[in-house]
Amino acid sequence: MTVMAARVPGALPGTAAGVVPGAVTPSGGAVPGAVSPPAGAARLFRAADASLAGHLAAYAALPQISEAEAFIEELRRSGLEGRGGAGFPVWRKLASVRASAGLSRPLSSDGTGTGTSTGTGTSTGTPMSRGRARRTVVVANGAEGEPLSLKDQTLLRQAPHLVIDGLLLCAALVGASTVSLFVSAASHEAVRRALSERPDAGHVSLTVAPEAFVAGEATAVANAVERSVSVPRDHLLHLSQSGIGGRPTLVQNVETLAQLALVARFGAEWFRSMGTPDEPGTRLVTVSGDVPVPQVLEVAGATPVDAIVAACFPAAPAGHDGSAPTAWPGVSAVLVGGYHGGWVPGSAIDLPLSRAALAVHGAAPGAGVVHVLGSHRCGLDAAARIAHYLAGQSARQCGPCVNGLPALADVLTRLAARSRDARLPAEVVRLADVVTGRGSCSHPDGTARFVLSALTAFDSDVRSHLDGRCEVHAR
Amino acid sequence: MTEHPAVGAARLHIDWTRCDGRGLCTELLAGRLARDEWGYPLARQAAPGDRSDVALSPGELDAARDAVSLCPRQALKLTSAP
């Protein structure tokens, strides 16, 4: 797929939530007003080029963060969430690793640093010793196993120093002795060059990820860095408690790190000046599929999906007042999030790219993939092809996945081929349930979710197919 | 029938990268584990999040310990809550 991953355009018309007045004092001891904070949605690509000089000219140096807890609190106020797919609050991840390392008190369920931890299965429960802190590991995840996503390699090629800033900052926050960058082959050279420019990044190791879908999964990343084997592994404890070499490990997406580096400079209020209260800041999206100009865009949080799609057409449709069109002709559906995401029917793409709005379609912003299916394509056919791809991308370690995903893809293919077996939809649902939650990683779960959302989004076509017809193809 | 385990119950952790669906655990914990069509253990009436860390009632602990010890692939571990 060819994508113009060059300069990413700025904010889309009508999406800016407000303008940031003047310079915002970063938390820490940097010189206020050295660089004015970015206004609008063009935040991540302000540097003129990918060199260190270009980076410093655009953003100035990363401020020293003197008080770790205060910065974590700033991150909490910013509402920054992971941009790698899961969307986990960044402050929580950092606090969890810090607690596991003995650098701070474990979290209690309300998020304050007192009491014993409960939380979502990441209980440390271990008493905090005032003695030696455990050594930790930080890994920047730029593997981008999702074929529809190009944002991470774009970011690494054009703004690697923001990513490195965020990585070094996280390393300092969790007291990491091992700092790693895990990147795809496409961005390897650019990152290597960027690292070599920096005297403060001599200890950062660089590893290339294989081109596999599951290579970007967190435990696979940890496994690759530790053992050069890029497959997920079983874990009793969360990575934040025991990961590489049994040490608390922080795996963070490269875009998350870049955003974090901006929050460190310009603060939580500035971050929230774009987007909505539930989806603050900006995010990178990769638009692909049946659009004239597939590309990577930086958009404000909760931008409507149809506006994102519209930005990839050369000329906006006439007769509008600057707001995005509601029903886009020529779009059958949009796959949001990635191959583990969900389909949004063409009639509903005016919804915002937010967790709340997308949930009803079994989707989430995820890794920012927006894949457009034109109305000249059969959705079931597309879904079946993707299901086969996903089945082939199994790491082949876990029985339910190795056996269940090909079976799921086969049933979907038969549906797409207009089999008249009325039991097929129920069989899809059954197989999707059988594989869910029964693997070492979420590959089967994501595939099941994807397939079920296809059945829902294209349900009228399912009925047609079972009658031997297709809504798209006459024959 | 399957007892409903208490909150905070012990759990049987299945390491799927090791499991080969040999079925010993499904015999010892027949009320808790069924077998799917390829022979792998399938926790009965469990939410997807509980299928790899299967909640156990106190009466099942002995059988679970046997399963852990007898699994030919050493794919099982007993953990305490959550």
Next chain:
Amino acid sequence: MDAALWAIGRGTGVVALVAITLSVLLGIVTRSGRPLPGLPRFSITLVHRNVSLVACVFLLIHIVSLFFDSFAQLTLLDIVVPFFGSFLPFWQGLGTVAVDLLVAVTVTALLRNRLGLRVFRAVHWLTYAMWPVALAHAIGNGTDGTSPWFLWLSAVCTALVLAAVGWRVSARFVEFRSVRAGELS
């Protein structure tokens, strides 16, 4: 006294060989993941382990009784180092080899939780060498080694093991193999 020890040595040797044969057969059934009539899968595993331990016990008595039997001329060295014995050194040495292998297999089996799956499995493959070596030792070194009844017993054991191994290498050996999408990595 010697005669009694010698008789015990002979008897326990035969029993140990039968037990080892049974253990090999049960081990192959264990690997298949299939039950037997009246024996669910977990029972197969348990019986396999128990029969193996029984074999070890009889083997121990076999060695100890022959050690104290002056006719056998066994030294402590002969128990662990093969082919240095005074009486039929080659055939007796095979027995030592079999014991060495059995000790390795047994120790790794008992410690499999600590040693991990790969070490346990790698050493366990040695049972396929241990069994024929033990049988050869019995025929070559045993007092009854070449007597008709023992040869018949050996033939039956050999036939059973060969049949089991033939089954072991067949395509449908492992339960569910025919419905699974290939091997896991």
